[in-house]
Amino acid sequence: MEIKAAVTKEKGALSIEKAELSGPKATEVLVKIIASGVCHTDAAGIQGFIPWVKFPMVFGHEGVGIVKEVGSAVDSLKIGDRVGLTFPSCGACSYCLNEAPYACDHVNELFFSGAYKDGTFRIRQNGRELGSFFGQGAFADYVVVDARNAVKIDGVTDEKVKYLCSLGCGAQTxxxxxxxxxxxxxxxxxxxxxxxxxxxxxxxxxxxxxxxxxxxxxxxxxxxxxxxxxxxxxxxxxxxxxxxxxxxxxxxxxxxxxxxxxxxxxxxxxxxxxxxxxxxxxxxxxxxxxxxxxxxxxxxxxxxxxxxxxxVEGGSNPQAFIPRLVEYYKAGQFPIDRLVEFYPFEDIGKAFEDSHSGKVIKPILLFD
Ligand SMILES: NC(=O)c1ccc[n+]([C@@H]2O[C@H](COP(=O)([O-])OP(=O)(O)OC[C@H]3O[C@@H](n4cnc5c(N)ncnc54)[C@H](O)[C@@H]3O)[C@@H](O)[C@H]2O)c1
Ligand SMILES: [Zn+2]
Ligand SMILES: [Zn+2]
CATH class of the missing domain: 3.40.50.720 (NAD(P)-binding Rossmann-like Domain)
Incomplete structure (x- = not known):
């Protein structure tokens, strides 16, 4: 399908363009993005400070959205679920198998290379493959993610869920x-x-x-x-x-x-x-x-x-820890909504500027 994504073709670049997103594979889901947080790690990647990062890449790794399509092997999520997207992990190494996905053997490739765990890519543009940062690429209106890094968020409206992007990275950390x-x-x-x-x-x-x-x-x-x-x-x-x-x-x-x-x-x-x-x-x-x-x-x-x-990532097993943080949020004990400033997706450049200058603690991009 055609998507609108902020594409980084070279160090420092960021431009909103059309691209092609392939459908979810067996363990993956297609998510329509509602909102996407800006983290300093995106800036570090865009500026070329993370050696594993290869361009072109679609950055963004704090997406929240709605599941639109579900791969044949996914039973943890269904169409219409509201999800928070978080860091990827392989699910098969000894660390993942011991509930320590943050210490996954494949952290560097999966977080930073833009490829998914089978080594392939999901976004294309003019026949060229684009990476998806953190297996998300959430500076886009649609993403494909592995079900391991999509966490169901219950009992929070669309209006509220957009405040919770940073559960996927910064707040969880x-x-x-x-x-x-x-x-x-x-x-x-x-x-x-x-x-x-x-x-x-x-x-x-x-x-x-x-x-x-x-x-x-x-x-x-x-x-x-x-x-x-x-x-x-x-x-x-x-x-x-x-x-x-x-x-x-x-x-x-x-x-x-x-x-x-x-x-x-x-x-x-x-x-x-x-x-x-x-x-x-x-x-x-x-x-x-x-x-x-x-x-x-x-x-x-x-x-x-x-x-x-x-x-890294707060030593979190996100499928267990993010729902716990959502409960603290709902109880008023984890008021991360107070750190947020919203920007239309088109103003992504301004959002990065305000993050860099420290004017805003957590800029969040909104999608239609
Ligand atoms: N390891 C991980 O999993 C992970 C995840 C998310 C973010 N991060 C990293 O964590 C860091 C913090 O992220 P953030 O979003 O909170 O950034 P931030 O810029 O909002 O916060 C950093 C704070 O440090 C303060 N600071 C700067 N220099 C200081 C000094 N000399 N003494 C005391 N305070 C000082 C700044 O004023 C700022 O308030 C970033 O480097 C980010 O890349 C790591
Ligand atoms: Zn692993
Ligand atoms: Zn981050």
Whole structure:
């Protein structure tokens, strides 16, 4: 069928064009996109910072929509289901089989190469194959996705579901770092470095988990003020405080139990370690590219029994975790709708600009 897609033919390019989408294979579904979130990982891909990405590509990996056609082997979804699209996974490696699809052996190919798990493509233009980022390519009015990365969203209207795009990536990443990886005991202390879309979701999740002290670190005063509305008990403006780790130790009686780094700034991974108490856990989740930090093993990690953990997509098994987040949303405990600004699909360039400048935390493109 003919679709309208934002096509990236070369580094930095983004133009809305017609293309051909093939129908779903046995394990796949065709989805009419209602709305699609803009994530910084799209920008990183478009700008050529992700080595696995090949052009031409249709980016977009936070789609929500309605199932229009179902492959012969799909029994988890039916026509008319409302779905949130999320990251792909192979379903066959030892990690996928152990409910850890975020650690799938094939993450790099499936997230970034634009090909589906059988190595083929779904979008064509003038006889040329186009990649579908994250097995979605959700900057388009229709997509074909594997049923593994389409999660049924129940009990939310079309009007509301468009606020939930980031469940597929950003919000899941932040909330999952807290609820899946840290699993803080009630009355724990937790620090979030970076109060953007991912960080705000982490703050909301820390409140859900019952943390007594939730410290937000950022360099933008308005974001820190907003973080307080979502559950931050303390805020640190890193522009004004010279030694952030020391300040956190002061606020937490010797160090936090948990820290989460979701700023996209590699050096903050070091602060995420330095702000912890003994037995603490730092989770890093935002670095793109070959960034390095220098850690002195014995005094910084081994002796204080620190866990330094990396994580993608919030360590989520999306078929279980996204419905859980939807329930928190419906109960008013996960208000990610407050981070959103809508744009018509045609204004995709403006949406990226506003994401890049920080004017908008979560731009969402709307389709007719
Ligand atoms: N690993 C994953 O699975 C995954 C998934 C989604 C996003 N990400 C990545 O996570 C990162 C955060 O995403 P986002 O959408 O929340 O981005 P964002 O830009 O909305 O948030 C980043 C925040 O960090 C703050 N910041 C910048 N420099 C800082 C500093 N020196 N000290 C403190 N705060 C600082 C910014 O002001 C901003 O509020 C991005 O790099 C994104 O690519 C990773
Ligand atoms: Zn796998
Ligand atoms: Zn993303």
């Amino acid at each position: 932040g909330a999952g770092a807290v609820l899946n990886r840290c699993k803080p005991e009630p009355a724990s202390t937790l620090v979030v470095f970076g109060a953007g879309g991912v960080g705000m979701a982490a703050i909301m999740a820390a409140k859900i988990a019952g943390c007594v002290k939730i410290i937000a670190v950022d360099i933008v005063a308005e974001r820190l003020e907003l973080a307080k509305e979502f559950g931050a008990t303390d805020i640190i403006n890193a522009k004004e405080i010279p030694d952030v780790a020391a300040k956190i130790k002061d606020l937490t009686d010797g160090g936090a139990h948990y820290s989460i780094e979701v700023s996209g700034v590699p050096e903050l991974s070091l602060q995420a370690i330095q702000c912890l108490r003994r037995l603490g856990t730092a989770v890093v989740s935002s670095v793109t590219g070959p960034a390095e930090i220098s850690v002195v093993i014995e005094p910084m990690i081994m002796n204080p029994s620190i866990t330094f953990a990396g994580l």
